Amino acid sequence: MLAYYVHHLSPFIFQLPNGIGPRWYGLAYVLAFVVGTWLYRRLAIRGYSELKPSQVSDFITWAALFGVLLGGRLGYFLFYDFDALRHEPLIFFRVWQGGMASHGGILGIFFFTLWYARKHKISWTGLGDNLVVVAPVGLFFGRMANFINGELYGRISRVPWAIQFPGELQDPEIWNAKLPAIDRALAGYQGVVSLTGPQTIIEEARHDPALRELLRDVLDPRHPSQLYEAALEGLLLFAILWFVRTRLKVKNGVLTGWFFILYAVARITSEQFREPDASLIGPFTRGQFYSLFMIAIGVVFLIWSRTQRTPSK
Secondary structure, eight states, X not given: OOOOEEOOOOSBSSOBGGGBSOBHHHHHHHHHHHHHXXXXXXXXXXXXOSXXXXXXXXXXXXXXXXXXXXXXXXXXXXXXXXXXXXXXGGGGGOGGGOOOOHHHHHHHHHHHHHHHHHHHTOOHHHHHHHHHHHHHHHHHHHHHHHHHHTOSOBOBOOOTTOEEOGGGGGSHHHHHHHHHHHHHHHTTOOOSSOOOSHHHHHHHXXXXXXXXXXXXXXXXXXXXXXXHHIIIIIIIHHHHHXXXXXXXXXXXTHHHHHHHHHHHHHHHHHGGGBOOSSOOBTTBOHHHHHHHHHHHHHHHHHHHHTTOSSOOO
């Protein structure tokens, strides 16, 4: 039998006592901001943007705050966990507990750029065309952070590169179904830590190779769907849009339209390998269902761009 890798990466870059320390998820946002700003400035220097290079940092900062963070957080609760927000509104501000939706972040940027373009009297689609070119970089870092955290894991699979994620034990249904097997496996545990629940098992498994060996017979091998999403929504989408932006002459709105369509196709594809983290909508996962609307939005942008007489500068 294949010896699958048991995921044991820590969400902390380094950890201080009492569970305090910088997290990879936070670093992902920092890297997305830094790299995205640098790439957008390169486009501005080369004349692809109506924004001056000196304006890029401020624009990306406000887009990150009001578009990505606010939109992503609000989208998570509206699309995936509205009951939690309804019962405890202050949970919205506990960003350190996780809970961001890429669809919400994209829509947040959609409306922020509309407001910004009108305020500064520049082309909304021209502004958006450059932003969507660098946006996949942030998606890439975000998905890599999801993998490090061991969250949003994939469906059960026996492919050679499958990974066993202890995080699956946090699902109450999986925990209850596997409780007898967990008890049998932990009967041979020789550690000094009292394993009283899924969270303590997950945390201890990060440091104890013997415990990880015991969990091999409990955990299901799964697709590392976070890496699939990082490759499709991040690297591939960035490569396509960067090539079009810097090698072809297209009208304003074309890149924005293709971003919505290609992101949606990448998300629908990768969701085939991802364990649903919310109830299905008909035959679709929620990520797939919301992506259908993004395809429609992308088509509208492409149709509108055909009404423009000349390519963007």
